[in-house]
Amino acid sequence: MTRVSLHARVALAAALLCALVLLFFWPGVAMYDSVAQYQQVVSGSYYDWHPPAMARLWSLFHGIGWTGQAPMFVLQIGLYWLGLGLIAAALAREGKRIAAIAVLALGLWPPFLGWQAAVLKDAQMAAALLAATGIIGWRRLTGQKPRPIDLVAAVLLLVYATLVRANAVFAAAPLAAGLFVPWTWRRWPVRLGLIAAGTLAVLAVSPSINHHLLRADASGVEATQPIFDMAGIAHRAGPDAAPLLPRAVWAQAEALHCSSSVLWDPYSSGERCGFVQDALDGTSPHAIFAGWTGAIRAHPGAYAAHRIAHWNATMRWFVPWHFPLSIPEAGSEPNDLGLGSPAKAAEPFDKFAGWLANGPLGAPILALAAALAVLALARPASSAAHALAVPLALSAAALETSFLLVSISSDWRYHLWSMLAAWLAAILLLTRPLPRRAARIALTLVLLVGASEFAARLLLPAVGDNYEDLVGAPHGA
Structure with missing residues (x-):
């Protein structure tokens, strides 16, 4: 054999x-x-x-x-x-x-x-x-x-x-x-x-x-990173730190505790703080990019603190045992498309x-x-x-x-x-x-x-x- x-x-x-x-x-x-x-x-x-x-x-x-x-x-x-x-x-x-x-x-x-x-x-x-x-x-x-x-x-x-x-x-x-x-x-x-x-x-x-x-059609996805970073800068350096949007928008976001080091999603249209993204409707990608990079240059310390806090969260270094977005789903999202x-x-x-x-x-x-x-x-x-x-x-x-x-x-x-x-x-x-x-x-x-x-x-x-x-x-x- x-x-x-x-x-x-x-x-x-x-x-x-x-x-x-x-x-x-x-x-x-x-x-x-x-x-x-x-x-x-x-x-x-x-x-x-x-x-x-x-x-x-x-x-x-x-x-x-x-x-x-x-x-x-x-x-x-x-x-x-x-x-x-x-x-x-x-x-x-x-x-x-x-x-x-x-x-x-x-x-x-x-x-x-x-x-x-x-x-x-x-x-x-x-x-x-x-x-x-x-x-x-x-x-x-x-x-x-x-x-x-x-x-x-x-x-x-x-x-x-x-x-x-x-x-x-x-x-x-x-x-x-x-x-x-x-x-x-x-x-x-x-x-x-x-x-x-x-x-x-x-x-x-x-x-x-x-x-x-x-x-593929454009969806505006390129705005998510600037929104997340500008929100983090405004949270740390004040509502005037990201002048692409009016001061009142960032002040409202702060009052509603929108800022998160964990994820961008609260700013998505239709969510609790979606008014931030909605306020950018009609703004050109070039203007969004310029506003984003301008806020970073004006407030590098706030930007660095925001990014480090997020990096710590996504790397799961100094975080508690139960932390969001870790557990794999055992079942599919409810749908009418036949996805079991x-x-x-x-x-x-x-x-x-x-x-x-x-x-x-x-x-x-x-x-x-x-x-x-x-x-x-x-x-x-x-x-x-x-x-x-x-x-x-x-x-x-x-x-x-x-x-x-x-x-x-x-x-x-x-x-x-x-x-x-x-x-x-x-x-x-x-x-x-x-x-x-x-x-x-x-x-x-x-x-x-x-x-x-x-x-x-x-x-x-x-x-x-x-x-x-x-x-x-x-x-x-």
């Missing part, structure tokens, strides 16, 4: 896990954003509030009669386990049995699985980046050169990931730089400069791609996943600390695993750092890719011995971050997990 190789057994295990996840969460969870995107698919009318690449891809399945969220659910779960399975199988083939098992275990961590089951752009992005990493990583880790078909597949996945979230380029650019050209620390400033230039170029052309190539929900068994699973996500091990700040430790310790010239770990850690660190400037909400799901990438990089790092002194220092710093957030969770009063409490009742209700 022929003995099945270890890497084949690992690949089979990944395939079985993929099938089990599909069965357990079938047909996937359609959250509010999912329903909004599917409405575009059904109506054939697209707009850019959510990047239209996902809705356009969804429409291809809808066009051949595969309706509902199931096709996108199958896509993101399949790509998720393809990436993890290829990396785990490659490690197993090279004799790294424990690392291979750790990669599969990482994919099973309940917060990752719970959020990956939601048909959202965050899960699509994470799955596409994982699959691209797995396709190239299989070749690199097993000492092979990627074939042209591997490169084409990875490029398509990276392009899709970049288009499917507005901020995905901060993660995709550093990852691509290390996948297609194996990472070395030689001339690293040049490589980082190219990554920065590529990121700016993508940010510049993305609106044209969305509006012209993907034919998983079986009731998903409910206790997702509650447990939310408990873990709220805890110190689920904090993005801990994953960022791990990514920085990988960057400090990895020696890519000595190991293919380390050469793959560096772009993963750099991708995670770049995305998490970008939230200092570009972020309007503290949803846990926004960190799905960066946390996966950081811990995957850590597994790859540990496949070979590390310098003891440097490793002890790095581990101590990571543990200090973990201890500080754990203390905050024990000492700070709970905020609650309810989204409606954060947004509040509509103004005038």
Whole structure:
């Protein structure tokens, strides 16, 4: 009887896990954003509030009669386990049995699985980046050169990931730089400069791609970041600090306690403080941008305090144990589009996943600390695993750092890719011995971050997990 190789057994295990996840969460969870995107698919009318690449891809399945969220659910779960399975199988083939098992275990961590089951752009992005990493990583880790078909597949996945979230380029650019050209620390400033230039170029052309190539109408989404930041500045520096809107508007917002470090949503039209966004109706994007940057220049201290407070919230560093927007939804948003929900068994699973996500091990700040430790310790010239770990850690660190400037909400799901990438990089790092002194220092710093957030969770009063409490009742209700 022929003995099945270890890497084949690992690949089979990944395939079985993929099938089990599909069965357990079938047909996937359609959250509010999912329903909004599917409405575009059904109506054939697209707009850019959510990047239209996902809705356009969804429409291809809808066009051949595969309706509902199931096709996108199958896509993101399949790509998720393809990436993890290829990396785990490659490690197993090279004799790294424990690392291979750790990669599969990482994919099973309940917060990752719970959020990956939601048909959202965050899960699509994470799955596409994982699959691209797995396709190239299989070749690199097993000492092979990627074939042209591997490169084409990875490029398509990276392009899709970049288009499917507005901020995905901060993660995709550093990852691509290390996948297609194996990472070395030689001339690293040049490589980082190219990554920065590529990121700016993508940010510049993305609106044209969305509006012209993907034919999505403008929705005014570009105003959300300025509104969030100007509101934070006005809250800290006074109602005259953001003169794009009349003083009375900011004074009313202050009287209604509109300012929040957690999320932008209270300012959305129809919500409690929607009058702020409504007051900008008819204002040109150029004027909004000028008012935003002018307020930042005039009050840099207030802007910095606002951004740091938000970054702390979204990174879940000094926050209480129960913090909003962490628990994955077990059921779909009520809808009349035929988008169903998983079986009731998903409910206790997702509650447990939310408990873990709220805890110190689920904090993005801990994953960022791990990514920085990988960057400090990895020696890519000595190991293919380390050469793959560096772009993963750099991708995670770049995305998490970008939230200092570009972020309007503290949803846990926004960190799905960066946390996966950081811990995957850590597994790859540990496949070979590390310098003891440097490793002890790095581990101590990571543990200090973990201890500080754990203390905050024990000492700070709970905020609650309810989204409606954060947004509040509509103004005038």
